[in-house]
Amino acid sequence: MHEPPAPTLAAARARITAVRPAAYARTRNALDGAVSGLSPYITHGFVTLAEVLAGVAARHALPAQHKFVFELGWRAYFRHVWQHRGDAILRSLHAGPLPDDAYARELPSDVREGCTGVPVVDEAVRALYATGTLHNHARMWLASYVVHVRKVHWRCAADWLYGHLLDGDLASNHLSWQWVSGTGSRKPYLFNAENVARHAPASWHSPGSVIDTSYEALDRLARQPALQPADAEDSRLHRAHPIEPRLGTEPPPELGLGAPQAAAATGRDVWLVHPWSLGELPAALPADTLVIGLFVADFHRAWPWSERRWQFVGRRMAALAAERWHGEVAAIGAALQGARSVRSIAEPHLAPWLARWAECEAAPALFPPVDRRCDSFSQWWARATRGLDSAADLLAVNEVPAW
DSSP: OOOOOSSSSHHHHHHHHHHHHHHHHHHHTTSSOOOOOOOHHHTTTOOHHHHHHHHHHHTOBTTOOOHHHHHHHHHHHHHHHHHHHHHGSSSSSSSOSSSGGGBBOOOOOEEEEESSOOHHHHHHHHHHHHEEEHHHHHHHHHHHIIIIITOHHHHHHHHHHHOTTTTHHHHHHHHHHHHHHHSSSSEEEEEOHHHHHHOGGGOOTTSSSSSSHHHHHHHHHHHHHHHSSOOOOOOSOOOOOOOOOOEEEEEEEGGBBBBOHHHHHHHHHEEEEEOOOOOOOOOOOTTTTTEEEEEEHHHHHOOEHHHHHHHHHHHHHHOOEEEEEEEEEEHHHHTTOOOEEEEOOGGGGGTTHHHHSSSSEEOSSSSSSOOOOOSSSHHHHHHHHTOOHHHHHHHHHOOOOOO
């Protein structure tokens, strides 16, 4: 089980330096494979996709079609879908194997408690609660079991996972659940015990369980409505279940956040730092600029976080901004009204509000913009990488500085 990531820019850069693209491409599907561990840092803006690829390409010559570049593309593609679909990503994009009303709207307690009796599921929940992170393959297994075996609607399960992940991103998380469920892809994602045995440690192996069957049988199961609420397999012989960490809508007091204060911002040039823009401050920022760290209460009431995530984000924000606020949308707007200027980085998680308060700059992009909406990754990828042969070509398109 990996240690939780440290909330520092140095830790993010160290992970970039440690990326081994050849090993990543060869082993990334294995739970002990050479994954980068960069996702929490990318989600919260410690580093951008462009900075990640620039750092890796400085040490390794990569073709544009390399698996590592391809995986960075998935994150950009999910943001592309969010840009075009908006809040529709929180609803089924199209019909899945069963109608939406065939699925339960509450996550069963044995899944939430990690005591289903299916080791791969229980170990995934255990790892999630212990670290706030989860290997992508494990996320897919967990999602497939919840949706296709237990007949739980992808949305309620996606909301649960989002709250516990350090890298919880509404586009990447919810659209990945839709891809697994079949409401955002052409077919449901299925897995079996043989697949787990090939890619996971022995404690995750699940012989004799409901997933120890053929893909044909699993496909039939995915398309068959539940005749009655799905019962957990007998878990009496399994370890005590982990306690689910509490999800909170309020930041922990020790983070030292205050209410929005108009007196602090009045007459000042302000730079807003939010939870998705935690990289270095702009080099051209005048020395007398007031940097304010901002948590929007309205967002967190809808999307609570684990204590671990509050701490991860809050500790990094404290390194960037001495003035840090947690407040309602109206209070933040009123407190910033008297500022001479307010600027920030645009962010879809805060799209309903941020542009009201600040002149927003776009975060540096890695891939060229694809203006036409693409409803499949392959379609988007073909357009985003057309005419680009190498990672260096990709970086040059957007004039990303060398590391």
